[in-house]
Amino acid sequence: MHLPEFERVIYERNPLIQVACQLRFPPILKISHKEPVEFQDEIRFQYPLFESMQPQVTPEISQVIQQFGLPLSSDLFYTFKSEDQRWQLSVTKDFITLTTSVYESYEQFQKRFREAVNVFERIYKPSFYTRVGLQYQDLIIRSKLGLEDKNWSDLITPHIASELYNQELAPFIQSIIKNLILKIEHGQINLKHGLVTVKEPEKNNDEVAYLLDADFFTEQKVERDGNVWNILSQFNKSARQLFRWSITDTLHNAMRPQAVNITEP
Incomplete structure (x- = not known):
């Protein structure tokens, strides 16, 4: 097109x-099994708020998954937020995401994401x-x-x-x-x-x-x-x-x- x-x-x-x-x-198991302490230490001034969670599955869906013998996902989801919570950096064993509701320009957005990715690559070395x-x-x-x-x-x-x-x-x-x-x-x-x-x-x-x-x-x-x-x-x-x-x-x-x-x- x-x-x-x-x-x-x-x-x-x-x-x-x-x-x-x-x-x-490709999945990096270290992220699932150990909290991202070093990663947080390098980004926490921009993203001081932190929480970790597991995907929420309703009882109905959980029952269906179990009936088919499929594994329930237990992957941890790490979230780092700016103080005003308008910027959010999310990390799991197979992705890193930057999200914002106050986008001003691509240059500003790319700079913030590139800084985080550089830290992530140095620590976790995705293939x-x-x-x-x-x-x-x-x-x-x-x-x-x-x-x-x-x-x-x-x-x-x-x-x-x-x-x-x-x-x-x-x-x-x-x-x-x-x-x-x-x-x-x-x-x-x-x-x-x-x-x-x-x-x-x-x-x-x-x-x-x-x-x-x-x-x-x-x-x-x-x-x-x-x-x-x-x-x-x-x-x-x-x-x-x-x-x-x-x-x-x-x-x-x-x-x-x-x-x-x-x-x-």
Whole structure:
């Protein structure tokens, strides 16, 4: 899939609700059997809050798993959070993930993740990476953008949701849920998007919003070197192009785009 080029911008009214980057690797059993003391000691000034947990399984699912003779997962999940809890670093025996709800730029995000990965690689020495992924979740809420009087067909392009342009169908659509796997030059995109209902605490009511959840990934073997960051930079560029390709000029302008002077990563 070829995505068109667009000028890079940062939105003053940023619709991003979460950004996550994950590197998966062959299991490192030491992580499951010993608390990451050394790792925490090197990152705790940025991520002072720590907790460990095991995946929660409901009794019903546990019973089914046992009936089929399958093992119950007991892998520990280590989480390190910033003081304001808006940045979260997660580690298990087979992945490391950085998640944030206050994304400002890819350069800032990559710097924080790269610092953590450098520490992780020095301590645990993963053999190579089996999956490299970068995920962006955007939530378009019309009331926050002064667009309450606009139809979704004024905001979302027809090649993403053609149903919104059908005059006989569009007025009656309550929800849209789509899941596409798209091939791009450096990997694939798992694109989930559609109309969702969100609660607006300030107004004490529900509002229909549009979710664009794009997970860019490759499951090709990636050596533990700088190529990881080259791949992620390409994913970041593709993410910007995909988002802009999915929205109209009306929505783009309502989010108040600002020119970016940062050199491409």
